[in-house]
Amino acid sequence: SADRQKRAAAQGCDTIDACTDRGRVVLRGTIDVLTVRPRQDTPWLEAELSDGTGRVTLIWMGRHEIPGIEAGRELLVRGRISVADGARRVYNPHYELL
Numbered sequence: 001s002a003d004r005q006k007r008a009a010a011q012g013c014d015t016i017d018a019c020t021d022r023g024r025v026v027l028r029g030t031i032d033v034l035t036v037r038p039r040q041d042t043p044w045l046e047a048e049l050s051d052g053t054g055r056v057t058l059i060w061m062g063r064h065e066i067p068g069i070e071a072g073r074e075l076l077v078r079g080r081i082s083v084a085d086g087a088r089r090v091y092n093p094h095y096e097l098l
C-alpha cells in the first residue's frame with residue numbers, strides 16, 4: 001500500500017522491487033504469511049514480507065518460531081538479499097519488531 005511505502009521511505013529503507021541479487025538491504029514491511037517448513041534435520045521458519053512494492057521471503061534456518069514474528073506484524077529487517085527465478089529471499093535477517 002502507499003502508506004507502507006511512505007513509512008519505509010521515511011526511514012531510508014530500500015523498496016523490495018528495486019533490490020538486486022546479493023545486495024545488502026534494509027526493508028520495512030508487514031508479514032503476510034508465516035510458514036514452518038521441515039527440511040531434513042532442520043526446520044525453517046519462513047515469513048513473507050510485503051512493503052507495497054513487492055514481496056520477499058525471510059528465512060530463519062533452524063527455528064520453529066520466533067516470539068513476535070507473526071502474520072500482520074510490521075518489521076524492519078537487514079540482511080543480504082538473494083534473487084533467483086524472480087523470487088527474493090533474505091536468510092537469517094536481523095530484525096526489529098515495529
